[in-house]
Amino acid sequence: MIGIVDYGMGNLHSVQNALRRLEIDHFLSEKKEELVEADALLLPGVGAFKDAMHALKKDGMDGFIVEAVQSGKPILGICLGMQLLFEESEENGLTEGLKLLPGRIVRLPGITSDNTTYKVPHMGWNRMLIQKPETPLLQNLSTDFVYFVHSYFVQTKDRDVLLATADYFEEVPAVVGRGHIFGAQFHPEKSSDAGMEILKNFGAYVERRQQGEAI
């Protein structure tokens, strides 16, 4: 059973719709005492990093998530929810994140080193370049096109957490993770076939882990 963290940021309906279509057991909750029962957490999010951290800090949801993940609960962060997994963000002034993964969230500069300008946000369909083919989330994908909408992106020195990237003038981390911690910069729930397959893979991963398979 996947618990979707409802902390007032973003489009929870589309994630829920997708999980429902895929027949993945899930529930939506804003209460720690309910989410503690979940086998895994899903952290969605649309909006600004600072507002999101502020919302998570209410009632100590931030601490709850960190503790749950450190005690072995898998998590999947989506879009802003993925960015929150990192150490800090430069959006609207430096803000600390959940610090589950190493790296900082910075704005897409909109200009390359050779002075080519490009549009920010990075919005539309782009191709994932799979860096770690063994990642459970990226198994048996029928296509690598996924849907992005974001103005900030992850910068990390630890390339080990880059499971898939995308090429948009910069190397944009697309799927990140380490162990049972996962994040997708794009919106799997809006990414048609590849997105549904990734969510399905996460569901299957959670189930396998629940059944005690060594992963």
Add this chain to the structure above:
Amino acid sequence: MLTKRIIPCLDVKDGRVVKGIQFVNIIDAGDPVELAQAYDEQGADELIFLDISASNERRNVIIGLVEQVAATLAIPFTVGGGINSLEDIKSVLRAGADKVSLNTAAVKNPDLITLGSEYFGSQCIVVAIDARYDENLGSWRVYTNGGQRSTDWEVIDWAKEAVKRGAGELLLTSMDRDGEKSGFHIELTKAVRDAVTVPVIASGGAGSAEHFHEVFAESDADAALAASIFHYKETSISAVKDHLRQQGVNVR
């Protein structure tokens, strides 16, 4: 890199998909939920759902229908028509839409663009511009109310103003070409594309797969929209994409 997007548009009136020629002579084209599903399966990159009765009859979009359409879709989804306030934007996004398209209300009250983008983010605010050539103006003029009312705005000026206020994308419809199937308005699209830094969706005039190639190659539009040629199965999204791929255009 990003692909060029193909976007079917569902103009909805009284719960049915309809299509007119040059914004009038409206005829029935099917059930919105069925069409949305079919387009998703055919490889549509996005869907736009416009409640065309809304602005005239001054009623809100049919939230229930939006919910139904959203529940079947795994691609991004824009809703427009009769969205007049922050509260309207919120209710449409809550019903499952990813973006809202503002047209008449944005011209009447440009602050709605500013407030909408501040509250919900630029990425979910699309400003739709209906453009018709005006000889007196020597340029294109902005129309509202489903193309029935002319405004004082020149299209390029309005496009810049909308973007300055926070529009994340422009949906540019050539009323001169709408329903004519003679091709997109390249000159208009290019002029707007060159004037702004946000994605531009070309709309109005698609009659064949080659028209999509033309508008991408010659105006560098980011996306192209069509309704009737898809609804009446004159061509399919996959046929358009095959053609674009053959011509070297990057598509999903």
